[in-house]
Amino acid sequence: MAGQHPTRRQVLEALSAAAIAATAQGFCRWNWAFAQGPPRHTHIAPSAPHRAATYHPVFFTPPQYSAVVALAELILPATAQHRPAVHRVSNPANAGATDAGVAEFIDFMVSQDASLQPRFRTGLQWMDESAGTKDFLTLSSPEQTALLQRIAYKKNFQPNEKPGQDFFVLMRKYTVMGFYTSRIGLESIDYPGLRFYAESPSVPQDAFLHSLGV
Amino acid sequence: MDTSKTYDVIVIGTGAGGGMAIHTLTAAGLNVCALNAGRELDPAKDFRDHKQPYDVRFRGFDSPARRAQTEGYYMDNEYISPDVWEHEIEYSSAPGQHWYWPRCNSVGGKTNFWGRSSARMGDIDFRAASLDGFDVDWPISYAEIAPFYSRVEKQIGVASTRQNRASNPDGDYLPAFNYRYIDLLLQAGANKVGVPYLPDRTAQLTQSVGDHPACHYCGNCTNGCDVGAFFSTPYFLLPDARKTGRFELRTNALAREVLVDTDGNAKGVAYIDRTTRQEVQVYAKAVVVAASCVSTAHILLNSKSRHHPTGLANSSGQLGKNLCDHMYGDAGHGYLPQLLGRPSFPDNVSAATIAWTPRWQNLNSPHEEKFIRGYSMYPGGGCGEFPSGWEDIEGFGAEYKAEIKRRYPTPVGFTVQAPSQRSDKNFVDIHPDKKDIYGIPQARIHFEWDANTLAMWEHSKITTKRLLLAAGAEYQGHGEPESPGFSLHETGTCRMGNDRHKFVTNRYGQTHDVPNLFLCDASVLLNCTDKTTTLTILALTLRTSEYIVQQFKGGRFSTDGAKPA
Numbered sequence: 001m002a003g004q005h006p007t008r009r010q011v012l013e014a015l016s017a018a019a020i021a022a023t024a025q026g027f028c029r030w031n032w033a034f035a036q037g038p039p040r041h042t043h044i045a046p047s048a049p050h051r052a053a054t055y056h057p058v059f060f061t062p063p064q065y066s067a068v069v070a071l072a073e074l075i076l077p078a079t080a081q082h083r084p085a086v087h088r089v090s091n092p093a094n095a096g097a098t099d100a101g102v103a104e105f106i107d108f109m110v111s112q113d114a115s116l117q118p119r120f121r122t123g124l125q126w127m128d129e130s131a132g133t134k135d136f137l138t139l140s141s142p143e144q145t146a147l148l149q150r151i152a153y154k155k156n157f158q159p160n161e162k163p164g165q166d167f168f169v170l171m172r173k174y175t176v177m178g179f180y181t182s183r184i185g186l187e188s189i190d191y192p193g194l195r196f197y198a199e200s201p202s203v204p205q206d207a208f209l210h211s212l213g214v
Numbered sequence: 215m216d217t218s219k220t221y222d223v224i225v226i227g228t229g230a231g232g233g234m235a236i237h238t239l240t241a242a243g244l245n246v247c248a249l250n251a252g253r254e255l256d257p258a259k260d261f262r263d264h265k266q267p268y269d270v271r272f273r274g275f276d277s278p279a280r281r282a283q284t285e286g287y288y289m290d291n292e293y294i295s296p297d298v299w300e301h302e303i304e305y306s307s308a309p310g311q312h313w314y315w316p317r318c319n320s321v322g323g324k325t326n327f328w329g330r331s332s333a334r335m336g337d338i339d340f341r342a343a344s345l346d347g348f349d350v351d352w353p354i355s356y357a358e359i360a361p362f363y364s365r366v367e368k369q370i371g372v373a374s375t376r377q378n379r380a381s382n383p384d385g386d387y388l389p390a391f392n393y394r395y396i397d398l399l400l401q402a403g404a405n406k407v408g409v410p411y412l413p414d415r416t417a418q419l420t421q422s423v424g425d426h427p428a429c430h431y432c433g434n435c436t437n438g439c440d441v442g443a444f445f446s447t448p449y450f451l452l453p454d455a456r457k458t459g460r461f462e463l464r465t466n467a468l469a470r471e472v473l474v475d476t477d478g479n480a481k482g483v484a485y486i487d488r489t490t491r492q493e494v495q496v497y498a499k500a501v502v503v504a505a506s507c508v509s510t511a512h513i514l515l516n517s518k519s520r521h522h523p524t525g526l527a528n529s530s531g532q533l534g535k536n537l538c539d540h541m542y543g544d545a546g547h548g549y550l551p552q553l554l555g556r557p558s559f560p561d562n563v564s565a566a567t568i569a570w571t572p573r574w575q576n577l578n579s580p581h582e583e584k585f586i587r588g589y590s591m592y593p594g595g596g597c598g599e600f601p602s603g604w605e606d607i608e609g610f611g612a613e614y615k616a617e618i619k620r621r622y623p624t625p626v627g628f629t630v631q632a633p634s635q636r637s638d639k640n641f642v643d644i645h646p647d648k649k650d651i652y653g654i655p656q657a658r659i660h661f662e663w664d665a666n667t668l669a670m671w672e673h674s675k676i677t678t679k680r681l682l683l684a685a686g687a688e689y690q691g692h693g694e695p696e697s698p699g700f701s702l703h704e705t706g707t708c709r710m711g712n713d714r715h716k717f718v719t720n721r722y723g724q725t726h727d728v729p730n731l732f733l734c735d736a737s738v739l740l741n742c743t744d745k746t747t748t749l750t751i752l753a754l755t756l757r758t759s760e761y762i763v764q765q766f767k768g769g770r771f772s773t774d775g776a777k778p779a
Contacts, residue, residue, distance in 0.1 A: 075610040093619065105273065113278045145611075152609050168610075176604045176618075181267035181274060189622045192560040192597055194264050197431035200420055201560040202392035212552055214398040 229323025233447025261438025403685025478521030561596025
């Protein structure tokens, strides 16, 4: 073997560090994207809808789940929100965590990994306890953002808020994992793999290439 | 199956070595029974077959149980069927050591998923001991093996360019992959620091070869190719063997030991049928063991008899010894600001190597560096299946999301491929107590990196940092070496050599002790080099197989049991 994409390795290493044996679900293929006949893989195939009309969390309590939805959307928000949702997601670059079903992904992943469960539980509890007289969900949107800023930016770090800072790192990691492995998330970065190319892709001979001086 | 039949040849294993042996022997008219420890694969069911991350349950991150089982090994993941790689048969590492040993016992073995880097070795490798005084030369020269390299390259298709470097002999190549932006930038940086940055020798079809279609550059090669656009034995070698009518494949047949007759020559193989857990014996006039380096030593060490009390073909005492491996590791990574915010580009079209930096150390004189011999590196990066930078970028929100997108085309890094050198500390033996679930005494691997390899690792980190900075990259750091075993490039447990007191096989892969026993995998290689092993396994096996055919034509194995020449 030779070579590998460094990014996926990094993710897997980060995951492996925390991995312990949990309930094995075995292999399940629940969504065959390329079931249709030839010509094959000429474009990114459509997948089944990423979420049911009503989602019932399997690990989180309903209030915890709502907090996860809110946190994920704060981390990777839909942009250009003034436009109707149907138009917004027509440009995947504007899609947010909710559009991608990120909270459902996190609920599933946490339900499958016993080592994650206390970390999410206590993290969400920390968010509530740090929300003053309210809990996190009942904060106004600017208040939620302000609380997150306290634990997301080094310049705001308080020594006694380490548990919150750790939870932010965890929550952000799983939000990123869920978003950029969803269909719309991959479209948002225009993932160019898993496509059909008639020849070995080459860079265009254009002004940009010239500007690189190579 | 006919249990009383005596085949011409039993071949253990269907990977690069086994596949080539089967192909060559059946084509020459010999009857071959192949034993394969796992099952046959169906690309449509067992390979990734273009599944997107959102088409699998854990989005490609795998279940916690599977991550623990595979240690995050990147080829063995939830995109392919869970039994494609071996997880049932246990092995041991020496106390305090950890050898992670990905084994593909499915038909075709690791050729189903290999990284496809296919450089020829040269006399700088075969004659290394003469150059620097360490260890011993190979018993073959480049001139002897070059015609076999050429035939193999034409058979399997290797994409590269003519590069005119004595340390990297050129072969017969298909057009090379086109360079990506990351290659052009890294190449410019490499030129500035005196590191060669060249198209790799990649066994991937940039043009169709025979009935095999050209690559479509989807980039998921290491999870199996749905159309067979790179070499693997199930696509390239086994179909021809089947057409001869002289090839019988027994699957789920886990070889336990090679059986010998009253003269101590090979007469067959005892294997466990994994579906019934019963032992079965099969007989032949000659036996080829091509189970992969460590497994071949394991089988022979477990083949004890009156004639061979310490294992079969072990009168030299060298069976299982001299284990070498490639150290792999992230020698450095960063990102290229020149590409920030650029549209995405299909950088990941080969899932592995488009370019490499072949060995440039110790070429002018063998002791220029603080280590002997040399290493190579493989670049990677660009627009992958998962964005980079998300851990480094501070904060959250719309700006965070925009920055991830901006960084998406920019990550780059180098994987080092540093060969270990022969050491008495590195070897395979049989665990004195532990058995696997079929009752077979387990292989135990003793391995630690030698000082020479660690010196290469340090050198590679310094070089990579200089190279990345010269390319204009933001340098972000390096990783740690992977576990020994990770590279899949282990060599040397049954080394070939002319002296029967020092080597297990002769220059044809024929064991010195047992004339009708041949070894056709990396176990016969003298050492790792800065190159990968598969192409050399194929070339040596083609040569060995034709030698076996000559032996049959000469009547040496024409009756029951072998009659030594």
